[in-house]
Amino acid sequence: IHAAANKQAERTTEAAELRRDGHQRHAFDFDAFDIDVLVLDAAQWRAKDLLTSLAPYVETYGMTYRNVVLLEVGPHRAVLPERWNAIPGKTSVAKPALARLP
Secondary structure, three states, X not given: OHHHHHOOXXXXXXXXXXXXXXXXXXXXXXXXXXXXXXXXXXHHHHHOOHHHHHHHHHHHHOOOHHHHHHHXXXXXXXOOOHHHHEOOOOOOOOOOOOEOOO
């Protein structure tokens, strides 16, 4: 959220609005997370019409897909076991369930 707000440069009003919105969505700060492997409830996202509600963040603030997912999900996520995101040569997983190229 802060990285996207910092990119607003001279658009200080927009940067403040983005920070305020992010802090209103989530009570506490949270660590960013990797979305290279992402499992989500597509029916829930459709029911909430998230693609439509998140599109203005891309259009207005130039946020990336990763930025808007972090904005929406915040700290409310589950962490997958490492075997579901094994990277050959970077992770040590005996029986990977999903391996991706580095």
